[in-house]
Amino acid sequence: MIKKLILRDQDEILLALGPQDRKLRALEKEFKIDIAVQYAEDGQGAVLSLKGTHARLDKALARLKKTLEMAAKIKPEAPVLDRTPFKDNIIFRPENARPIEARTENQKNYIEAVFDHDLLVSVGPAGTGKTFLACACALRALELGLVERIIVTRPIVEAGEKLGFLPGDINEKTDPYLRPIYDAFYAMLGVEKFRALKYGNILEIAPLAYMRGRTLEKAFIILDEAQNTLPAQMKMFLTRMGVGSKMIVNGDLTQIDLPQKNLSALLQLPKILKGVSGVAFAGFGPEDVVRHPLVKNILHAYEKWDKKASKAEK
Known part of the structure; x- marks a missing residue:
């Protein structure tokens, strides 16, 4: 089974993959799945293709989505701040x-x-x-x-x-x-x-x-x-x-x-x-x-x- 996750920009790519793809490799090892990365032509986003059993894919996707959601909550909103x-x-x-x-x-x-x-x-x-x-x-x-x-x-x-x-x-x-x-x-x-x-x-x-x-x-x-x-x-x-x-x-x-x-x-x-x-x-x-x-x-x-x-x- 294959499931996909869209990464919208470079920030999300770095959060999901980690430096030199270390976080992604660790995720593969932990959940015993394979993950392929297809970058967008403009270089601003990417698509992750996760391959494995249904249960393992769901857990891995949940981990990735939680990482992105938690980072989004604390992302600084520069325009409304006193500089x-x-x-x-x-x-x-x-x-x-x-x-x-x-x-x-x-x-x-x-x-x-x-x-x-x-x-x-x-x-x-x-x-x-x-x-x-x-x-x-x-x-x-x-x-x-x-x-x-x-x-x-x-x-x-x-x-x-x-x-x-x-x-x-x-x-x-x-x-x-x-x-x-x-x-x-x-x-x-x-x-x-x-x-x-x-x-x-x-x-x-x-x-x-x-x-x-x-x-x-x-x-x-x-x-x-x-x-x-x-x-x-x-x-x-x-x-x-x-x-x-x-x-x-x-x-x-x-x-x-x-x-x-x-x-x-x-x-x-x-x-x-x-x-x-x-x-x-x-x-x-x-x-x-x-x-x-x-x-x-x-x-x-x-x-x-x-x-x-x-x-x-x-």
């Missing part, structure tokens, strides 16, 4: 939560730098909102139609022996390291809309190693916890940028988890990229902490302790 990226201090307006806005002067500078430059390198202590702001800016850029997808990545420092002892497949092993990013998007989108974006391949959250060999066009790309990247990893990440993309590199130099802290790529990045057109730098301090008020006091206490320890070593 200003940053207005009245508001970065992003969630449907069921208060608007997300800059709460300190450095946060405001951070957001303005994001939309004025293609690459922003940001350094600051925990609690200053680096991850949350980056995710909010990415959603705003997607909403405005400035980009077509969001990709967020983190280095998995313990990708050797320690990670190997954890139970589960690679996704289950790396999931705890990526959890703060999931939390940020849950807070801004809600679980249902987050899943729709992720299921539609519009939002991708993955370990840094998954970026190798890719060219990311029309994407908003965020590297979080960048202090735990090595120079070769940082170079690999930065050179993934394709046409129409933006990048944010976030990190905290007080939380380097590498065995040799002096090898952190984030330490040398400002020196390497100094004076490069299109690159901006942003910094945060304890005064920008937006978590519990006690966090500021804890950071100050650690600063004093570190200075005292440095003097003692000398």
Whole structure:
């Protein structure tokens, strides 16, 4: 038996087939069917011909239609939106939560730098909102139609022996390291809309190693916890940028988890990229902490302790 599905444009083709037809091949394998693609003469659409048993075809078609329907629900409606990226201090307006806005002067500078430059390198202590702001800016850029997808990545420092002892497949092993990013998007989108974006391949959250060999066009790309990247990893990440993309590199130099802290790529990045057109730098301090008020006091206490320890070593 053969059943057909019409894909109306390039967006639907990408959603159904995936990069290099990987999603289509996975669908064939999962439902034990064959799928042929016939592209329209103008290159704008295509017809999928699915061959297999009746029950398997119905399940595969249901999966494909659900993917297209969920993506259509969250497709940005650019003509009715205010095209200003940053207005009245508001970065992003969630449907069921208060608007997300800059709460300190450095946060405001951070957001303005994001939309004025293609690459922003940001350094600051925990609690200053680096991850949350980056995710909010990415959603705003997607909403405005400035980009077509969001990709967020983190280095998995313990990708050797320690990670190997954890139970589960690679996704289950790396999931705890990526959890703060999931939390940020849950807070801004809600679980249902987050899943729709992720299921539609519009939002991708993955370990840094998954970026190798890719060219990311029309994407908003965020590297979080960048202090735990090595120079070769940082170079690999930065050179993934394709046409129409933006990048944010976030990190905290007080939380380097590498065995040799002096090898952190984030330490040398400002020196390497100094004076490069299109690159901006942003910094945060304890005064920008937006978590519990006690966090500021804890950071100050650690600063004093570190200075005292440095003097003692000398």
